[in-house]
Amino acid sequence: MPKTSQLSNEEVSKILHLELLGKTVKKISKLLNRSKSMIYRVLTRKTPYEPKPRSGRPRVTDIRSDRRIQRMASESGYMINSKMARRLPLSKLHISKGLQWARNHMPYGDKWMAVLFSDEKKWNLDGPDGNIKYWHHLRKEPRSFFSRQSGGGSVMVWVAFG
Numbered sequence: 177m178p179k180t181s182q183l184s185n186e187e188v189s190k191i192l193h194l195e196l197l198g199k200t201v202k203k204i205s206k207l208l209n210r211s212k213s214m215i216y217r218v219l220t221r222k223t224p225y226e227p228k229p230r231s232g233r234p235r236v237t238d239i240r241s242d243r244r245i246q247r248m249a250s251e252s253g254y255m256i257n258s259k260m261a262r263r264l265p266l267s268k269l270h271i272s273k274g275l276q277w278a279r280n281h282m283p284y285g286d287k288w289m290a291v292l293f294s295d296e297k298k299w300n301l302d303g304p305d306g307n308i309k310y311w312h313h314l315r316k317e318p319r320s321f322f323s324r325q326s327g328g329g330s331v332m333v334w335v336a337f338g
Contacts, residue, residue, distance in 0.1 A: 298333075
């Protein structure tokens with residue numbers, strides 16, 4: 177999408193008319209609420225003003241489809257756009273090897289008394305600490321989640337058993 181909207185033929189004719197009336201570039205820019213550089217560009221252009229076609233990737237959807245997608249997203253109520261959690265994928269080979277290891281070590285008996293299992297887990301008290309994204313309808317109140325200054329705290333638990 178362009179950073180600023182293009183000038184219409186009406187606006188160009190207004191700029192040229194105001195210049196013929198003796199207005200300065202600064203006054204024209206204030207009257208039309210456009211930048212001075214854009215007014216100056218229109219006035220110093222040698223060829224007649226024609227908007228250039230926009231470069232870049234063409235649209236995949238039309239405006240009607242965009243409105244339909246927005247309507248469906250707003251009607252769903254709980255549809256959110258969130259970051260996916262990062263994890264390593266487990267293949268069928270990984271799963272089968274893990275099961276095979278567990279089956280091989282089931283009859284381990286008293287040797288398990290010499291093994292120590294440990295793990296740690298962190299819980300955030302105010303929800304996830306990553307960026308929270310969601311689809312927001314502009315005509316409805318924005319949803320929010322509460323947070324405290326400095327994150328609201330977290331609990332770190334370490335467990336070991338053997």
